Amino acid sequence: DQQVKQNSPSLSVQEGRISILNCDYTNSMFDYFLWYKKYPAEGPTFLISISSIKDKNEDGRFTVFLNKSAKHLSLHIVPSQPGDSAVYFCAASYPYSGAGSYQLTFGKGTKLSVIP
Amino acid sequence: DTEVTQTPKHLVMGMTNKKSLKCEQHMGHRAMYWYKQKAKKPPELMFVYSYEKLSINESVPSRFSPECPNSSLLNLHLHALQPEDSALYLCASSHFPSRNEQFFGPGTRLTVL
Numbered sequence: 001d002q003q004v005k006q007n008s009p010s011l012s013v014q015e016g017r018i019s020i021l022n023c024d025y026t027n028s029m030f031d032y033f034l035w036y037k038k039y040p041a042e043g044p045t046f047l048i049s050i051s052s053i054k055d056k057n058e059d060g061r062f063t064v065f066l067n068k069s070a071k072h073l074s075l076h077i078v079p080s081q082p083g084d085s086a087v088y089f090c091a092a093s094y095p096y097s098g099a100g101s102y103q104l105t106f107g108k109g110t111k112l113s114v115i116p
Numbered sequence: 117d118t119e120v121t122q123t124p125k126h127l128v129m130g131m132t133n134k135k136s137l138k139c140e141q142h143m144g145h146r147a148m149y150w151y152k153q154k155a156k157k158p159p160e161l162m163f164v165y166s167y168e169k170l171s172i173n174e175s176v177p178s179r180f181s182p183e184c185p186n187s188s189l190l191n192l193h194l195h196a197l198q199p200e201d202s203a204l205y206l207c208a209s210s211h212f213p214s215r216n217e218q219f220f221g222p223g224t225r226l227t228v229l
Contacts, residue, residue, distance in 0.1 A: 041223070
């Protein structure tokens, strides 16, 4: 059962406009959420994160919104640039359980294409 | 130094070969991870080391053998792999236990013939 879902496999946006990437989760035990960006044949790059005690976190052109009641988060990129074209993964983690680390559960990713 | 490095970048091996993947970080992170990623799929967790001890093994076949020689280094020893093991192998580290964010290396593209 997929606990983190990114229902849009792809998204195309014009340069300069807003990109909105969505992510839904099913497990209410998740308390921390992260977005990663991945170029082909490279490792994922950490972008931005948000704790479940917040509803918004902003870093430059990137803003993540969390709606806990809807179990939904979104990543806004404003303005979108051609270099933002990549696959974006949403990830979630549980509170530390003593297992020795925080495990991440990833969504399947959304491929963003920013058209010049 | 804010990087996770991995060597080699590409590796082609036969099913009878023995090879090793290497990962290094100098960020003082005390948790290190191995992931496997197939095309168009999210990364799948294989192993987790925290404080140089194996804390999680996600039911990975014994032909994959991890090793953590010290807090900066993580190895993945490969032996008798199958063609379906061809994938991008990613190493990550995190500032456990204070932070959740994992930082990934560029990966090793492994092809098993």
